[in-house]
Amino acid sequence: MNTPASILSSIDRQLHNQNNHPLSITRKIIASRFPSFKTHNTIFPVVTTKQNFDSLGFPPDHPGRSRTDTYYINKETVLRTHTSAHQADVFHANLSDGFLISADVYRRDAIDRSHYPIFHQMEGAMTWDRNASGPFLKRIREDLESLPKIENIEVSDPNPTIHPERNPLQGTHSAEEVGLMAAHLKRSLESVVVEIFTHARRAALTRGDDLPTKLEPLKIRWVEAYFPFTTPSWELEVFWQGDWLEVLGCGIIKQEILDKAGVSNRSGWAFGLGLERIAMLLFSIPDIRLFWSQDQRFLSQFSDTAPIKPFQPFSNKPGTTKDVSFWLNSTSSAAGGAVGKEFHENDIMELVRGVAGDLAEDVRLTDAFTHPKTGRKSLCYRIFYRSLERTLTHEEANGLHEDIRKKLVEGFGVELR
Ligand code: FA5
Ligand code: MG
CATH class of the missing domain: 3.30.930.10 (Bira Bifunctional Protein; Domain 2)
Known part of the structure; x- marks a missing residue:
């Protein structure tokens, strides 16, 4: 499951x-x-x-x-x-x-x-x-x-x-x-x-x-x-x-x-x-x-009977971008047996959705780097937080991001940078 x-x-x-x-x-x-x-x-x-x-x-x-x-x-x-x-x-x-x-x-x-x-x-x-x-x-x-x-x-x-x-x-x-x-x-x-x-x-x-x-x-x-x-x-x-x-x-x-x-x-x-x-x-x-x-x-903008008209955005609230960088542990495998042995990008996506739900608009890898001596791998993900319905406060975005950082450590044994 x-x-x-x-x-x-x-x-x-x-x-x-x-x-x-x-x-x-x-x-x-x-x-x-x-x-x-x-x-x-x-x-x-x-x-x-x-x-x-x-x-x-x-x-x-x-x-x-x-x-x-x-x-x-x-x-x-x-x-x-x-x-x-x-x-x-x-x-x-x-x-x-x-x-x-x-x-x-x-x-x-x-x-x-x-x-x-x-x-x-x-x-x-x-x-x-x-x-x-x-x-x-x-x-x-x-x-x-x-x-x-x-x-x-x-x-x-x-x-x-x-x-x-x-x-x-x-x-x-x-x-x-x-x-x-x-x-x-x-x-x-x-x-x-x-x-x-x-x-x-x-x-x-x-x-x-x-x-x-x-x-x-x-x-x-x-x-x-x-x-x-x-x-x-x-x-x-x-x-x-x-x-x-x-x-x-x-x-x-x-x-x-x-x-x-x-x-x-x-x-x-x-x-x-x-x-x-x-x-x-x-x-x-x-x-x-x-x-x-x-x-x-x-x-209220859509109707089964009226002619099709373009959607008018009702909120154009700004969002907040936050990065999270971490070293993958050499034993980094997903915890809890919920996912396969290897760390997979979709696991991060799900972790973010689990914490931020629809407040996460975009998640992308911005940097991947392997240390030449130790062979350890470092990843950086950029998360864009935005609500489509209201203004998201800085405190709220910070709280979500902190929670994601914590769960990355707990779930995948990564070392935050
Ligand atoms: C299929 O899912 C095949 N079952 C389609 C098929 C049916 C082929 C019958 C032949 C005969 P695919 O994964 O490409 O194929 O998805 C089909 C369509 O679903 C895409 O063309 C796209 O319109 C839509 N789609 C696929 N992935 C997504 C996504 N993540 N978000 C939104 N739409 C998507
Ligand atoms: Mg296709």
Whole structure:
């Protein structure tokens, strides 16, 4: 068990199902592009390692399984790290051709304005029954042709090179089948980003008074990716405020996964996207901690029925930066058996979250140094403390920082510098 109480107590928040919350608004906009899909919004987050990793073909030594990255409840039980954990079960139930799973997911990770140990994903999958009446290829082609046409989009790399070592063609699929299913996948997801970014760009424009009558085409590109459970695989990137932004991963489902789920007659595609990442740009939300705010000045700005408008920050309080430097003890291993033998950066992140909670905005390594004679290693972390809702006093920040220093010594046996 390496899951802190603060994480366990957030499980019942279910932000993606809270009315008038930006995550549920984002979820509903995306789901509106998949009207015939069966939706699952309340699947419980405690899953087996079999569901989260084995059912998806993760090798036994995959880093994602590590206790430094994943919250374990016990040896065989984890908080799901992605919504893909439920793919096999939903395929097995075989209730519909298409489904969407929206849920809270959990990862031990860095602290900054775009990372939080709990975030939300939406999984989508579509499969075709090879044995249904009518030729399989013809049915996919008809479904592809019936998808809405995408307008005002510029795809800079619609068919990136796929490397056969990373993303081999599956023996069970013909190249033509893969081509048609991939086209159906890409067109479906392009329609999602056009929908989302049209809202986002209209909202952003309402801030300036110089409203152009026509939006420029949205720029997107497809990039080859790797996932243990799809081949070929892609990521979709959108050009947003001067940069390419990854919004989702996807691919053609490996046939073994469908075979093991008892639906070897089916073939199709799957995707997984991050709801916070999309909601942040849809509403111009600058910090991922805000989604957890219970402050009416935050919550009152979002509505299920009103047009999307950009979030207006209600607090621009200054923060405080404090450094902590220490020598790692040569025997420095995490105490309490809560984490592995090696000191891992995610352990520091969790220690800081445990003490400062949402008052820690950013934690980063600013210096690492190994003493040439003794071989001892020294680290310096810079912590930025700030409340999004009120002014943080110096006494409070000092108190938090002192507590973190003390717990670093107690927990990891470091020597403060
Ligand atoms: C996955 O989690 C795969 N399960 C996605 C998938 C599903 C691939 C089905 C193929 C088929 P990844 O770890 O890249 O992949 O996360 C998917 C998306 O979640 C990312 O594109 C991003 O939008 C979002 N995401 C990932 N990590 C974070 C994070 N720490 N904070 C916010 N969003 C994140
Ligand atoms: Mg990724």
